[in-house]
Amino acid sequence: MTQGKTPEQTGFMKHTISVLVKHSFNALSRIVGLFSGRGFDIDSISFGQGQEPGLARITITTRGDEQIIEQISKQLHKVVDVLKVHDLTYEPFVERELALVKVSATKATRSEIMQLVNVFRAKIIDISPETLTIEVTGSQDKVDAAVGMLRSFGIIDIARTGSVALKREFQGET
Amino acid sequence: MAPETTEVKQRQKATTHSNGQSGPGSLTGAEILVKTLLDLDVDTIFGYPGGAVLGIYDTLFQHPELKHILIRHEQGGTHAADGYARAKGKPGVVLVTSGPGGTNTVTGIATANMDSIPMVVFTGQVASGMIGNDAFQEADIIGITRPITKHSYLVKDVNDLEESIREAFHIASTGRPGPVLVDLPKDMVMSKGVYTGKREVSIPGYKPVIRGHNSQIAKAAEILSKAKRPLIYAGGGVLLSDAAAELTALAEKTNIPVTTTLMGLGGFPEGKPQSLGMLGMHGTWYANMAMTECDVLLAVGARFDDRVTGRLDGFSPNSRKIHIDIDPSCISKNVEVEVPIVGDAKLVLPELTQMMKKPSVDQWWKTLITWKKEHPLKVPESNEVIYPQRLIEQISEVTHGEAIMVADVGQHQMWLAQHYQFNHPRSMLSSGGLGTMGYGFPAAMGAALGCPDRTVFCVTGDGGFQMTAFELATAVENKVPVKIAIMNNGYLGMVRQWQELFFEKRYSHSVLHQSNPDFVKLAESYGATGFRVKTPDEVMPTLKKAMEINNGPVVMDFLVAPEENCYPMVPAGAALNEMVEG
Numbered sequence: 001m002t003q004g005k006t007p008e009q010t011g012f013m014k015h016t017i018s019v020l021v022k023h024s025f026n027a028l029s030r031i032v033g034l035f036s037g038r039g040f041d042i043d044s045i046s047f048g049q050g051q052e053p054g055l056a057r058i059t060i061t062t063r064g065d066e067q068i069i070e071q072i073s074k075q076l077h078k079v080v081d082v083l084k085v086h087d088l089t090y091e092p093f094v095e096r097e098l099a100l101v102k103v104s105a106t107k108a109t110r111s112e113i114m115q116l117v118n119v120f121r122a123k124i125i126d127i128s129p130e131t132l133t134i135e136v137t138g139s140q141d142k143v144d145a146a147v148g149m150l151r152s153f154g155i156i157d158i159a160r161t162g163s164v165a166l167k168r169e170f171q172g173e174t
Numbered sequence: 175m176a177p178e179t180t181e182v183k184q185r186q187k188a189t190t191h192s193n194g195q196s197g198p199g200s201l202t203g204a205e206i207l208v209k210t211l212l213d214l215d216v217d218t219i220f221g222y223p224g225g226a227v228l229g230i231y232d233t234l235f236q237h238p239e240l241k242h243i244l245i246r247h248e249q250g251g252t253h254a255a256d257g258y259a260r261a262k263g264k265p266g267v268v269l270v271t272s273g274p275g276g277t278n279t280v281t282g283i284a285t286a287n288m289d290s291i292p293m294v295v296f297t298g299q300v301a302s303g304m305i306g307n308d309a310f311q312e313a314d315i316i317g318i319t320r321p322i323t324k325h326s327y328l329v330k331d332v333n334d335l336e337e338s339i340r341e342a343f344h345i346a347s348t349g350r351p352g353p354v355l356v357d358l359p360k361d362m363v364m365s366k367g368v369y370t371g372k373r374e375v376s377i378p379g380y381k382p383v384i385r386g387h388n389s390q391i392a393k394a395a396e397i398l399s400k401a402k403r404p405l406i407y408a409g410g411g412v413l414l415s416d417a418a419a420e421l422t423a424l425a426e427k428t429n430i431p432v433t434t435t436l437m438g439l440g441g442f443p444e445g446k447p448q449s450l451g452m453l454g455m456h457g458t459w460y461a462n463m464a465m466t467e468c469d470v471l472l473a474v475g476a477r478f479d480d481r482v483t484g485r486l487d488g489f490s491p492n493s494r495k496i497h498i499d500i501d502p503s504c505i506s507k508n509v510e511v512e513v514p515i516v517g518d519a520k521l522v523l524p525e526l527t528q529m530m531k532k533p534s535v536d537q538w539w540k541t542l543i544t545w546k547k548e549h550p551l552k553v554p555e556s557n558e559v560i561y562p563q564r565l566i567e568q569i570s571e572v573t574h575g576e577a578i579m580v581a582d583v584g585q586h587q588m589w590l591a592q593h594y595q596f597n598h599p600r601s602m603l604s605s606g607g608l609g610t611m612g613y614g615f616p617a618a619m620g621a622a623l624g625c626p627d628r629t630v631f632c633v634t635g636d637g638g639f640q641m642t643a644f645e646l647a648t649a650v651e652n653k654v655p656v657k658i659a660i661m662n663n664g665y666l667g668m669v670r671q672w673q674e675l676f677f678e679k680r681y682s683h684s685v686l687h688q689s690n691p692d693f694v695k696l697a698e699s700y701g702a703t704g705f706r707v708k709t710p711d712e713v714m715p716t717l718k719k720a721m722e723i724n725n726g727p728v729v730m731d732f733l734v735a736p737e738e739n740c741y742p743m744v745p746a747g748a749a750l751n752e753m754v755e756g
């Protein structure tokens with residue numbers, strides 16, 4: 001419904017929604033299906049084992065106004081296999097995404113790329129005469145920034161995990 | 175059946191089990207299925223056999239106590255199970271084979287899903303080892319029906335079968351009800367497993383809230399008690415929750431007017447002075463005006479559907495809104511609500527009634543009564559032509575307003591909703607959300623099988639009836655005494671009405687009269703009774719004759735005014751108070 005538009009154009013805010021589900025064969029497709037069926041956006045989605053066997057944690061980043069986000073949350077709650085839905089947006093939370101970025105690298109550009117890798121505290125995990133593969137971890141914004149900087153060298157391939165996130169715990173009186 | 179009897183029966187079954195008549199692993203999947211269904215008090219299945227479910231059919235052969243109705247098309251099966259569920263208040267049960275058997279159920283499942291009707295559909299599936307191989311009669315029915323089911327199960331271990339069935343029935347019939355699909359691979363049906371008889375169901379992610387929040391109810395009571403122009407807007411949720419009596423008690427204590435949606439008809443007796451009839455696109459003038467003018471709106475089990483609200487910015491613009499619903503996602507979905515109350519109407523309404531003070535509504539009623547007098551529903555009079563509105567009134571007279579009325583979809587559906595006086599819950603069955611043509615007749619058949627003591631009328635059109643008319647064979651075979659009133663105007667009436675009003679009378683593909691069958695001969699060819707009615711003076715005698723036929727279906731072909739329009743009408747995109755009165 002808002003595909004291809006920036007948050008500035010839609011006035012929609014980014015939300016990070018954490019969903020704990022029963023790890024059943026149908027749970028993920030039901031969740032993805034409700035987003036497409038009701039016209040909600042998925043910016044990123046990650047799915048992995050939860051805190052105990054039989055549970056899975058799905059982290060979805062999406063955009064919408066308050067009413068859309070409320071509907072997303074309520075519709076997720078209705079899925080029988082969903083145990084908990086948590087919109088992390090309005091409270092402190094930690095968020096990480098991992099990206100593997102394969103860039104063109106010649107002898108001439110290699111050291112410049114390596115400097116950039118250091119700035120982003122990223123890692124080089126594969127090297128060939130013409131390429132470097134870089135692992136970047138951080139918030140979606142940081143990964144976006146790193147990818148943006150690397151673009152000028154020529155990105156050959158990219159694989160991003162999408163965000164994973166958890167609520168931050170109480171850190172004492174401030 | 176009285177609840178006590180059910181209880182005793184269930185206990186007896188439990189005892190039988192603990193006597194150890196069925197040891198672990200001694201029953202086939204098919205036997206577990208039948209045993210569990212009987213334990214869940216299922217008395218009727220609507221089904222159609224095929225390769226993947228032959229094992230189940232063989233077991234059914236041994237269990238005549240579980241009545242199986244052989245429908246003639248799986249769509250008819252889901253509609254019949256839907257009608258059974260709406261009339262009886264118990265989940266409808268469907269059994270079909272894999273592949274096309276499953277895909278044919280889709281329209282019926284979607285119909286039930288839109289109207290929150292409890293239903294459990296068992297589909298055969300190819301053997302588990304074959305799934306994904308494009309095997310003969312294989313379809314990913316779980317995938318196909320995912321967006322139109324409340325939940326679904328693929329049984330991968332015969333020892334999970336019983337639990338899956340029990341969960342399916344629990345999910346289908348609690349909270350906001352809906353259809354649940356259970357996919358049964360062929361090998362699950364044939365292999366042996368355990369039947370435990372354990373009735374408790376615990377589903378960690380599924381705990382519908384049924385008790386309303388006390389302070390929210392108190393807040394609603396305060397706002398309503400001070401209202402000058404309050405209105406209750408009751409939807410299908412009132413019927414699903416069996417809360418008609420509770421709603422009536424609230425309206426009678428407070429004298430607040432009540433309007434119902436199409437789905438809510440019968441949820442409040444239309445014979446009561448507080449009734450304003452149906453609202454919405456073809457609602458009464460006064461109900462729509464009351465909605466526009468009210469200062470406090472209490473919505474109960476309704477979902478602010480676009481056919482009810484009209485253009486949203488003109489919908490009840492000055493009211494404070496309270497909404498009772500068991501499904502939180504219905505609240506503030508289309509219309510922002512000030513006081514949401516999540517809970518079961520049957521429990522919330524009495525609490526609200528108790529906390530309410532009677533508001534001063536005398537002035538409001540003066541206005542409403544004037545509106546009712548000045549803008550009644552119109553019934554054309556004629557000695558030559560049968561007018562559909564008058565025909566509905568006559569059906570109302572001949573059944574004393576006591577029948578279960580089942581509508582198909584179109585003009586006749588709206589005329590039925592407007593002109594029959596509904597005084598009892600579960601007496602108006604209609605595909606409200608999905609608007610499924612072809613729903614009426616098979617649903618009526620299901621209702622009649624579920625409620626054999628009540629008269630069941632199907633009001634349908636010449637278009638809609640032809641979509642599922644072949645179920646006449648089922649009705650004749652099972653001696654189902656459904657009275658089918660075809661309002662035969664020779665058109666797809668509602669389509670023609672829109673083409674007349676909005677497409678300058680270009681009747682593109684909505685004309686049926688050159689190609690309609692002879693409905694009387696059609697009925698007779700199935701062994702049913704058929705009558706053709708051409709003039710107003712034949713109407714009552716024919717209806718009376720039909721009422722006396724109790725051993726099978728009667729098809730009445732009423733040749734009605736061909737180009738009659740259904741009014742009032744809120745045109746698409748207009749606000750509720752911008753009705754066309756005709």
